[in-house]
Amino acid sequence: MGLPSLNDVIAAIATPPGKGAVGIVRVSGNGSLELVSRLWQGKSPSRLRGGRFTYGKIRDPRTQEILDDALLLVFRGPHSYTGQDSAELHTHGSPAVLRRVLQTLFELGARPAQPGEFTLRAYLNGKMDLAQAEAVLSLVESESEAARRQALRGLSAGLSRRIAALSEQLFSLLAHIQAWLDYPEEGVEPARIHETLEPALREIQHLLATAPAGRIAQKGARIALVGAPNAGKSSLLNALLGYERAIVTPIPGTTRDYLEAPLEIAGVPLVAIDTAGLRETEDVVEQSGVERALQIAQEADLILYLADQSQPLPPPPALPWERTLKVATKADLPAAWSSAEYLEVSSQTGLGLEALRQHIHQRLLGEAPEGEIWVSNERHVEALRRAEAHLQEAQGAPEDLAGVSIEMALDALAEILGKDVSEEVIERVFRNFCVGK
Numbered sequence: 001m002g003l004p005s006l007n008d009v010i011a012a013i014a015t016p017p018g019k020g021a022v023g024i025v026r027v028s029g030n031g032s033l034e035l036v037s038r039l040w041q042g043k044s045p046s047r048l049r050g051g052r053f054t055y056g057k058i059r060d061p062r063t064q065e066i067l068d069d070a071l072l073l074v075f076r077g078p079h080s081y082t083g084q085d086s087a088e089l090h091t092h093g094s095p096a097v098l099r100r101v102l103q104t105l106f107e108l109g110a111r112p113a114q115p116g117e118f119t120l121r122a123y124l125n126g127k128m129d130l131a132q133a134e135a136v137l138s139l140v141e142s143e144s145e146a147a148r149r150q151a152l153r154g155l156s157a158g159l160s161r162r163i164a165a166l167s168e169q170l171f172s173l174l175a176h177i178q179a180w181l182d183y184p185e186e187g188v189e190p191a192r193i194h195e196t197l198e199p200a201l202r203e204i205q206h207l208l209a210t211a212p213a214g215r216i217a218q219k220g221a222r223i224a225l226v227g228a229p230n231a232g233k234s235s236l237l238n239a240l241l242g243y244e245r246a247i248v249t250p251i252p253g254t255t256r257d258y259l260e261a262p263l264e265i266a267g268v269p270l271v272a273i274d275t276a277g278l279r280e281t282e283d284v285v286e287q288s289g290v291e292r293a294l295q296i297a298q299e300a301d302l303i304l305y306l307a308d309q310s311q312p313l314p315p316p317p318a319l320p321w322e323r324t325l326k327v328a329t330k331a332d333l334p335a336a337w338s339s340a341e342y343l344e345v346s347s348q349t350g351l352g353l354e355a356l357r358q359h360i361h362q363r364l365l366g367e368a369p370e371g372e373i374w375v376s377n378e379r380h381v382e383a384l385r386r387a388e389a390h391l392q393e394a395q396g397a398p399e400d401l402a403g404v405s406i407e408m409a410l411d412a413l414a415e416i417l418g419k420d421v422s423e424e425v426i427e428r429v430f431r432n433f434c435v436g437k
Helices: 032-037 095-107 117-124 130-141 145-155 158-182 193-209 211-219 233-241 284-299 353-365 378-395 399-417 423-430
Strands: 010-013 020-028 052-059 066-075 086-093 221-227 259-265 268-274 302-308 324-329
Touching (some): 010 095, 010 117, 130 145, 211 353, 221 284, 233 268, 233 324
Parallel strands (some): 221 268
16 A cells, blocks of 8 residues: 655544534645635735644635634644644634545545655654654543553653663664774773673563553553352442442342443552352352353453452452452451451552552552653553563674574664664554544
């Protein structure tokens, strides 16, 4: 298919579908201001300074019909998002108005923008690297505070600077190796490859260690609440949510199917799943619920295993305990047992709920530093893993082969920033964008 032309004037609606107070039609490309001036009734776009608004009317030049009162915002290339002359028409947020304005632009010579084409032009014109472009998509799609913060750090080149500094270290080492190989008579000292690569490997491994937290911050996590009937799963779900989502009764086995509810803990998007109570039963329906509960637990990012502290502790079920947090419920009642392995909570009084939230946050995000960039993009993770493998190869190799491995590691790191990547990779990145961004 190939990348679209950078010379065309492109146009798209930049605001979400549906009615709203304001709608935006975005235009960019060589000649975009001249094209907009043909439907603009007011101060000429060519006379506006970049970043300035003006008020006027949008007029169909063929019929002279006024389409809407609007604001016009002009951006001058190269100091614009795309690096080209661009404009935004801020209209009333009626879908009919936006469609008519966009159709008029098409009739005047603009073409429909492809998904992500405004950001693609920013990347191709050197306004941002590929990692920053992907951060734009992450920011648009962010649904939690943690995702927003991480996307903004990526857009601000937090990851890009780390990769660039890492690449610079490796380039210096590669240059030293080449000088030692090519000019032995000049007295160039042999490169201390192992010692020099250790800090680079630590940096890559540090970035990779943030990937689970980055994935959860961006995509969210699923938490399964499991335990025996009447262990307090539904009550705990309601307490974490802050409202009654699940039916709570003193009758064991009330929940026979699973129930999902979204929530956010410390800025991280979660889906909590209340499951059927785990017990031996002859009831076919309840048995199916128990089997589904165990399956949900196996697939969850984190399991909360609940045990009623006011009753004898039941035998533990077969669960992946490395992903399980043990919770002793009904801590407001007289205790029948106590264990340091269990976190005590009471859904009735709120005892231990804040500590439980903190434990959930820590178990999901691990030791990833809160104020640091987290790697959340699978393309970046895969490239970092390849770079790590190549540098590990280089550590034990003779100088000439070590240089080859370091070059391959540099190629992998360059892919993150979008240097020397194929059109197929670029198309794959930008096809996930919405039209108008």
